[in-house]
Amino acid sequence: MNFTEEQLERYSRHIILQDVGVEGQTKLLESSVLIIGTGGLGTPAAQFLAAAGVGKIGLVDADQVELSNLQRQVLHHTPDVGKLKVQSAKEKINSMNPDVEVETYDYYLMSHNIREVIRDYDFVIDGTDNFPAKFLINDACVMEGKPLSHAGIIKFTGQTITIVPEDDETPCYRCAFPEPPKPGVVPSCKEAGVLGVMGGVIGTIQATEAIKYLLDKGELLTGTLLSYDALDMEFRKISLNRNDNCGVCSDDPEITELIDYEQGACEL
DSSP, X not given: OOOOHHHHHHTHHHHXXXXXHHHHHHHHHTOEEEEEOOSTTHHHHHHHHHHHTOSEEEEEOOOBOXXXXXXXXXXXXXXXXXXXXXHHHHHHHHHHOTTOEEEEXXXXXXXXXXXXXXXXXXXXXXXXXXXXXHHHHHHHHHHHTOOEEEEEEEBTEEEEEEEOTTSTTOOOHHHHOSSOOOTTSSOBHHHHOBOTHHHHHHHHHHHHHHHXXXXXXXXXXXXXXEEEETTTTEEEEEEOOOOTTOTTTXXXXXXXXXXXXXXXXXXX
């Protein structure tokens, strides 16, 4: 593509990077990322993907902005309280970078509609805050062959892993966690709390993984669960192997249709 003078200036720090350059920036502008959940994880991820010039960003969220969100959901501001989260985030992205096309989905993704939505995107970021959604997103991405960044945060800790179904050696979320926990077993973020900056730390790592995938550069967090403890300021990498008997990504999967599990309240 031919860059305008404004684009050359906007993306100049990418263009002078040896592993990005004009070719890499063109890839970003021609790529698309779907962010499911525009909250603590999704908003910092969206912010940096938009600034980087990812050409199309999809935002999925059925909720409205609440005052309690503003402690960590950085694209939403006080005047946005009561507004749909996807609309609030879209307005900030449009103001930040007019190169980015923003598509919004102000409804919940369920077994009957998620595959149709994710099919149009090159990479998926899971910024949701409940186990039923996370298992649904993982299973849909495996079935559609879509790369995925999973993450979760609670209290002073966070974790993330990248899943690339097209790589037969890459474990999916179910390889490590075969079934969601029963409702009420794991404390919710409303019960346990979460340090506001945790979303920024982990959400920007998710954005980094998306950009690396789109550029085909570096080593992704495939087969590696990255955990972060803010109190000890410690990152740990935990190796995960593909489960040959995984219910969804094995050669003979038991799960061939998507499942809508019972929805808990803000479980992580």
